[in-house]
Amino acid sequence: MKILVRPSSSSKGKCWQVCLDQLAVDFRNEQEARLFVSTLETRLQAPHVLPRQIPPLAS
Template identity: 55%
Template sequence: MKILIKEVAKSQWQVRLDQHAVTFRSEAEARAFTRTLEARLYAPHQIPDLSQHRAAG
């Protein structure tokens, strides 16, 4: 995922996530959002065991 931060107007910042954009009132808010997003994206994730789910249903 490509993440881009840019100022789009005075006191308005935008974080672009591929084709999606989220607007913030300050650069600090945009950067905090980006840090949280990247931490979640790069956090370890478990892949569910679908064979157990199918056996139960």
């Protein structure tokens, strides 16, 4: 996933964007945008346990 923090070009009162591939998320300031990216990267790098497949119940 490509993550980019950049100034926003919209006029909605939001000044910064985090772009996640094709998705753009607006933030009020650069600090909030970078905190979001930091949290996202931490969660993406965290170990994940895949659920085991449960066999169907016999009827």
